[in-house]
Amino acid sequence: MKTARFFLAGAAFASCFLTQIVHAETINFGIISSDSSAALKGRWQPLIDDLNKQTGLDVKAYFATDYAGIIEAMRFNKVQVGHFGNASAIEAVDRSNGEVFAKVKYKNGEAGYYSLLITNVNSKWKSLDQVLKNSKDINLGFGDPNSTSGTLVPSYYLFAKNGINPKSAFKSVLPSSHAANMLAVANDKIDVATNSTDMLDTIRTQHPALYPKIRVLWQSPLIPSDPLVWRRDLPQETKDKLSNFFYHYAEKDPREQAVMAAISGYSGFAESSDAQLVPIRRMALFQKKEQVQNDALLDAADKQAKIAALDQKIAALDSTAAK
Incomplete structure (x- = not known):
């Protein structure tokens, strides 16, 4: 009986230990909601598959309907690694035990991307000056509250520096994703909208019929490229596997380079830290x-x-x- 008890206790301990190992090796990868979940899955899943094959980790893509969903998921450890914009990364670092460890690189050699104000090519609004002077007659498509290029950057460089409070200055302000705002402008459902060069490049390559329907009225100063954030409490072995994968992915392999280009004109990843958020x-x-x-x-x-x-x-x- 005593032997049986010891065997059962040992089996229970082993089961618990193995469960902890599996838990430590299972990663949810959060991807910010700049487009529909189906579109994001199509672009990111090949990279997730390569990540699983090359690291031995069990990585699953995690999508939420807005940026806050990914931030909160990381806060409660439902997401352990994520692709963020800079503004949402600040929230992840400050509230969700996150830490920046990498950033994306672009095929065109740029160190980042740009916020845009766009309108339909046939819109009567031909310039930024016209928009600012006639804002009471204009419906504005704004970004997710945690979006760097959709909200934070245009709020500062486009509106605050021109002494404008968009909530009171425009006829209406409708927060939405980059993809929804881009489609609304292309289909002439909204007058102007904030957006990003990343999304514009995506439209150009994946929806070429829509691209000629967009006119850019304003472009921001350069925004640092999107960071990757992991939870600080991930096991060091797991961090080593992740960093080794991302720092070397798409360096030479043409297929991997095609995967990165399809996501959003990316060419790979570079090392980074929380300092990029300053x-x-x-x-x-x-x-x-x-x-x-x-x-x-x-x-x-x-x-x-x-x-x-x-x-x-x-x-x-x-x-x-x-x-």
Whole structure:
């Protein structure tokens, strides 16, 4: 009996240990919602398949209807690795125990991509100046709240720098994905919309009939390329497998290069860290500062205190960037 008890206890321990190993080797890969899940799966699944074959990990693609879904999934450890935009990566790092470890590279040699304001080629709005002067007559398609190129960058460079609050300046503001906004503009269902050069390249290669229907009214300064984020508490062995795969993927293999190009004109991945988020964090803080400065409901003392606190955070980021 004692021998049987020891055998059963040992079997239970072994089962538990094996379960933990399997859990550690099973990875959910979150992919930000810039398009429909079906379209994203078609572009990303070949890379996920290669990741499984080359690392021995059990990696599954995880899609959510918006950026917040991926951020929250990583927070509760339902997603362990993800492809993010810079703004959503900040949320993943700050709230979801995330850490930037890589970033995508582009075939065209660019170090990043650009935010756009687009309209239909036959639209009566021919210039950015026209749009800004007649915003009360215009329906704006805006990005996901956690989108870098759809919301954060145009909010700062396009609207804040022109003294415009889009929520009050436009006839309507309709947040949606890049793909939905691109289609709405191409089909003349909305006047103007924020978007990105990544999505425009995707339309050009995968929906060439729609591409001539788009006119670009504005392009932002360069945005650092999209980061890959993993949870800090992943086992080091798993991190080593992931980094070795991503840092060397598509270096020489033509088929792998074709996989990357099909995702969004990418050519591979490069090493990165949380430091790449500093310029985006700075932009977000300046945006918050302008919101505080323009908040008529705040009394002078509260406003001054909030601005001073934001200035301290900006100074700390500048110090970090200098190092």
